Amino acid sequence: MxxxxxxxxxxxxxxxxxxxxxxxxxxxxxxxxxxxxxxxxxxxxxxxxxxxxxxxxxxxxxxxxxxxxxxxxxLAPRLHPADALLRARHRGWMEFGSSVLNTIWAYYTAPDAAAPQAQREVLEARFAQLEQALHPQGPFFAGAGFCIVDAVFAPVFRYFGTFEALGEPGWFSRTPRVGAWRAALAQRPSVRAAAVADYDARLRAFLRERASELSRRMQ
Ligand SMILES: N[C@@H](CCC(=O)N[C@@H](CS)C(=O)NCC(=O)O)C(=O)O
The missing domain is CATH 3.40.30.10 (Glutaredoxin)
Known part of the structure; x- marks a missing residue:
């Protein structure tokens, strides 16, 4: 192919x-x-x-x-669960991941000083929901095997390395399982290979141009 x-x-x-x-x-x-x-x-x-x-x-x-x-x-190997109900539930969490991406966008484009904090609270509430949905032992969303929900959330978590470096720490301090999941995903070769080597520098340049509260804090 x-x-x-x-x-x-x-x-x-x-x-x-x-x-x-x-x-x-x-x-x-x-x-x-x-x-x-x-x-x-x-x-x-x-x-x-x-x-x-x-x-x-x-x-x-x-x-x-x-x-x-x-x-x-x-293409093998199959990443979705074989069971139809579980597969449907995974698709729901994929959609949830897209919704989190929309909130991340609202966070970094927030125009005034109060707005990023409001979006941050929404994001932390989403992480609390994920904390309950995750497999208790990990390391991945559904346990030992990597699945498509993992592929959806790895790029979500990538933003937070840059946000932390910009002086916005502590995103996962109340959700330790999500924090461990994020760390496991960051190590995964497929996740590392998916982004360009200068991703962080490109993201910073992109954020700086947003005319947002975050871009003002970066000046
Ligand atoms: N629902 C789409 C979303 C894709 C999307 O938003 N892509 C953005 C870049 S990350 C884009 O191409 N934006 C250009 C535009 O909307 O003009 C998907 O899952 O593929």
Missing amino acids: DLTLVSHHLCPYVQRAAIVLHEKGVPFERRWVDLAAKPDWFNAVSPLGKTPVLLVGGDPVFESAVICEYLDET
């Missing part, structure tokens, strides 16, 4: 697809796109103008969750 992942350097949805590809051990190419100046070839394969898109031969598949599901149906 000839696979190309159309990618943006900072996109967490791209990373989840890249993690699944790495977990499958399948070779794939990357094609990078500048989302601030979308080229015609990109608009032709991405109906919503978003990354990621997976090109399978010449056929585009868009939406990261759909890409992950397609890869899981066609």
